[in-house]
Amino acid sequence: MRLPQIVTDERRRRHGGTGWLVALVGAVVLVGAPYLPWAYGDEAMDDMTYLGGPSPTQFLGLALGAALLVCLLAARFLVPRLPAARRRWFAWHTGASAVATGALVFQAVVVVAVALELGGLVNVEYGGWIALAGALLAFAGTRLLVPERTATLGRVHSPAWLVILVIAAVMLGSLLLIAHALDEDDPGVFIALLVFVGAAVTLVLRIGLGGWFSSQTARFRPVLVMAAFLVAFAFPFTQDGSNANMSIATQVLIFAATALGLNIVVGLAGLLDLGYIAFLGAGAFVAAILSGSAFSAVGWNPPFIVTVLISGVVASIFGLIIGSPTLRVSGDYLAIVTLAFGEIFRLVMINLDGNDGPDLTNGSNGIPNIPDLNLFGFDFGEPHVMLGVEIPRFANYYFLLLVLVGLVIVVFANLNRSRIGRGWVAIREDEKAAEAMGVNVFGLKLFAFAGGAFLAGVAGSVKAHHDISVTPDQYVFLESAFLLAAVVLGGMGTILGVLVGATLLRLMPEKLRFFDEYRLLAFGLLLVVMMRFRPEGLIASRRRQLEFHEDDEELAAHTGEAPPGAGRAEPEGAR
Template sequence: MKIPNPLTPELQQRTTGTGRILALVGGVIMIAAPFLPWAYGRSALDNMTVLGYPSPMQFLFLVLGLLVVGFLVGSHLYLKRRRKRRVGWVRGAKSAATGGLIYIVLIIISIAVELEGLVNVEYGGWVALIGAGLAFVGTKLMLADRAPNLGGLVAKPWIEIICVAAVMALALFGAAFALNMDDGGSFVSFLGFIGAIIAVLFTSGVMGFLSSCTQRHRKVLILSAFVVAFAFPLTQGGSDANMSIATQVIIFAATAMGLNIVVGLAGLLDLGYIAFLGAGAFTAAILSKSAFATIDWHPPFIVVVLISGCVSATLGLIIGSPTLRVSGDYLAIVTLAFGEIFRISMINLDGTDGPDLTHGSNGIPGVPDLNLFGFDFGDTHVLFGIPLGRFSNYYFLLLLVIGLIILVFVRLNNSRIGRGWVAIREDEKAAEAMGVNVFGLKLFAFAGGAFLAGVAGSVKAHVDVSVTPDQYVFLESAFLLAAIVLGGMGTVLGVLIGATILKLMPEKLRFVSEYRLLIFGLLLVLMMRFRPEGLVPNQRRQLEFHDDDEDLVDRIEEEVEETGLVKGGGAS
């Protein structure tokens, strides 16, 4: 229920006018402040000591100032011409101003921490803070316009294709820029900037237009995504450190995509999923040509991948058959126990407590690099004059693996099996009453997700060189589940984004290693409070969590009418 505004129309207009002036002044100050020095020493962030020459981090603040002024000017022009507002001008200005304030606060805190004191913040930093504060207060005094609706806007096909390609190019630039950051404060501030830009896109309605473009040009989106992904190693200048992080991100994302079948589609809470990844990794290590391998049989890698997936799927069937008859909290407890049983079993297979398959807690080290069709993944290769090391080689292989996993996920989601999983997730009793084979589909989800995890684990064994039981603890399962919840259950893009954030943040926040889990917990709390449906949810789950949001309901209904999209669509 909406609370009526107690202000009279005259007072509303006067307050809005005052707010507009304050916001414009603040936006202009935000544009000018980056040309002033912000820090006393060069060692803070990316050298913000030069007068008249903004650093990259200062330039990002200038972009937020331009957005504030641009949205306010656009709002004034549209109000003057009395045209139909499809863009949320005031909403966009509010998000840009709020994001600018958060961004400059993060910058000032980083300077104070790295240079040991607020006294090292130069006058330009305080001017920027004042400008962001004025913009924030001014936009808060303005009345928010109607919820934007650009989802039904149709442009010329070539313009929409350029927009899709431009978004993917910006994603490539942003990923390369973030991964090359060695300073923790710069990385955190950059995340704040990205969050502000995403908020602006959503509140202004631009994200609705981009979403409709991707729906109409899905093939262009997929092609652009893979071109960007394959071009990423070329932006790293042969850095093995950065490509090592990128490789681990893809392994984590591929595993999370398999878990997304179990949790996101079928609604089965699995807290021991990391065991299936470990089963695939141990299988690949045992069958490898390592000097410590315990089985004297070394089939080709393609065969090893299939065997690893089948071993993990068999474990899923063995565990799922007796346990999937329970649900909810009971299923979570059983799967949690399974994860711990797997880890302890791998430790006991040391030749003393059981057969010598894994060498116990020592695991299987010395797993050799792959050699497929004469291509040695351990050698450095040169492409366009850029050296590509072993991690870049495995990165390309993993792209093919995760592409296969995404294809399987999307096909299953859009099939009769996927609809059965969604029915079970929404109401198991109703699905059973309608003739859905509940137990069979749940068991298939468990085994199918396990198979995909085993495939990812077979590559992980060669990337990590060694496989030990301590790599597969409960905390890893919790992170996988958090990636799905954070990104958006049942979606492809959401899980990829969630997995990237949760795997990349710990690597870049090593300077606060003692507080990384605290930051992670606070992030999840904030997400559950303000966006429980995830970063990239489907429309059904978004309406489930915000069924009292009339603006959201109206906007989605208009998008359905204008674009013909099915409400509550599947993977996005």
């Protein structure tokens, strides 16, 4: 242990009692402050002007205060009364520190949102300042607490009925949360909700419940996967026929399917591709040309199943064309080449207008009026009634994309567990060592490019019919950057992490349109913060956690793995 860490721990032991008392006062203030008015006018957020009548957002602040209070009281009065074997099941001080940090960020967001929406800090009522002061007290007090070692609850064996019940509760809560988030129009409330969810998830992970959930659900992985898809299938039935919300949901799925393809290239093989959006565009243009649109220069309109395969094959051919001469290089040089390819693709699509080249894409105007899909007699452009609920146009595409994402996940998981996946990981870790051990480095890198491009082309074929039109300006470098950010933010090499990252990066711009001019700044700051505090991503594989925290012996003990180089790690996509 380093000397600064020893000094810090000694100070915490000396002032731990004072810190606990200060944090307790802050928690009590956080619980009581929601019953006070936080805003002068009812136009701010969800009307926080009442005395004694908390709004839904204020109840979220109350919940954070209550969670902090439970952590503090449990650490002081419950743990000493437990048998020695159970005292380390939960890490109460670590959880208190996490929830106090979340409460401080939450209260700061509320104060800033009220000031922006009402025109100044003077419109923040005394209750808002009291809540912010309570969060500051809680944050300062928890900094003095002595953090426990890693919680051991994950090693406790629980009955099957309890695990299945928890899985059902988590999935139901996720469904209700996503439905509520999509229905929320106020940007301040939406950001506060995201902060609350982040604080709650961090608390669950830090306190030890996250490790328990992960270890127990490993025994019931089919149940977990089935529950996740049932929740995703049930989502349109919670939207009351809202075409706008379902449009956002289908865009999220398109983005997620494409990001999973990029995850093969970047997350597994370690190849930095900055022009990946071109493969999505290739699939979209092929589907548009073969769609039967009046603006298409090709008169052939094959069945959609054939179109999907052609789109994927054409995109993978593009991957082979760009990969064959360029995969001899790596690192920054490969990134520059792929960036150039993405721009070349866009310019070529603009030039295929009949003047500078063959008339295939109508130049910068693209191909509009793409008809809706008609698959086995089912018209995706018409609303349908299912189980007594109206399913609008975008919900039809949502179900199709849900099946597509499921297939992509199956392909990714099986590739990752195969000999090919292990070869990709070996190339990412040390290309020279992998080649010396007999791994076909060039062939596997080329297969990663072609396979990822195929998945993006398939997603692009659905996107063309979903968007009704395809233009070259839809496939600019910025979209490639967002895809790469989704993979890095969520967790490279994982499935759930990329899905979470793609959902956040596609959902936030839709709900924060007032921030549109500064979204690049926001994403840049978000990535900088992530690289500083959690470089492995939001949901990282155990292997990558150990790669970024080689000196963390507690993490190695918690994950059940040795530090890098000391033993064999589990496959990256296992989570």
